[in-house]
Amino acid sequence: MFAKRIDFSRYTSVRIGAINTLNYIESPQDYAELLQKTSPQIIGKANNLLIAPSAKNLCVLSKAFDYIKDLGDSLEVGAATPSGKLFAYAKRNNLRGFEILCGLPGSVGGIIKMNAGLKSYEIQEVLLGILQLENTAKLGFKAAESLGLSYRSSEISGLIFAGIFKKESGFNHDLVELFTSMRQNQPKEPSFGSCFKNPKGDFAGRLIEAVGLKGVRFGKNKSLCFSEKHANFLVNLGDSTFEEAVELIELARERVRSVCGIALENEVQILR
Secondary structure (H helix, E strand, O other), X not given: OEEEEEEHHHHOOOOOOOEEEEEEEOOHHHHHHHHHHOOOEEOOOOOOEEEOOOOOOEEEEOHHHOOEEEOOOEEEEEOOOEHHHHHHHHHHOOEOOOHHHOOOOOEHHHHHHOOOEEOOEEHHHOEEEEEEEOOOOOEEXXXXXXXXXXXXXXXXXXXXXXXXXXXOEOOOHHHHHHHXXXXXXOOOOOEEEEOEOOOOOOOHHHHHHHOOOEOOOEOOOOXXXXXXXXXXXXXXXXXOOHHHHHHHHHHHHHXXXXXXXXXXXXXXXXXX
């Protein structure tokens, strides 16, 4: 294992953070030793994270876990593999079920952990299971059915080292066009992606707009807002801080609860 000082205002997708230490895990043994000393916080590519300047024990898998291995009837994909790399592989090899990864940022581990997707399409549709630390010597397989996968969440605890995926022929180019079209209404400015999960039967963006927060600038530099293009995207337009982002997220939750009687649930993960 090795460590680097990282500027999280450049590393995270929302471009908010401070300079902090990031530990790179190079083997299962590294992770086992780390668990004996502390409680590591795994950040992946930090596409759906808000990280406090005071956050401790931040960890990520090294490039040793950026790989795609053909196992014959399945694929083993390292959890540090970028989603775009897996999408390109599936397209090239005519594999169905990975179309949802088109334009979806992040690493395979994070995508599994959050059961990422768009509308009713989710990564769990092609997931057979994951590899996690079984003991200090090796990794073990956990079947997808045991992971508690649901809408933008899972019951996975601990570090995912790899995902095991189905291999089924029939890459669907029409789905790629559909997903590309659906993502055209998403802002290009730095953001978390969706800030809140959609409540059942409704949309978080509609609720945020309904309570008057869409497009309103917040923060010392007026550099934070819920996007005019898609109100469920909290975007950073300049030099914004962790505290300002937390304050705006809580303001949205409180206002929607007060006005609409609905408790919004964070999709963004906050590490302190």
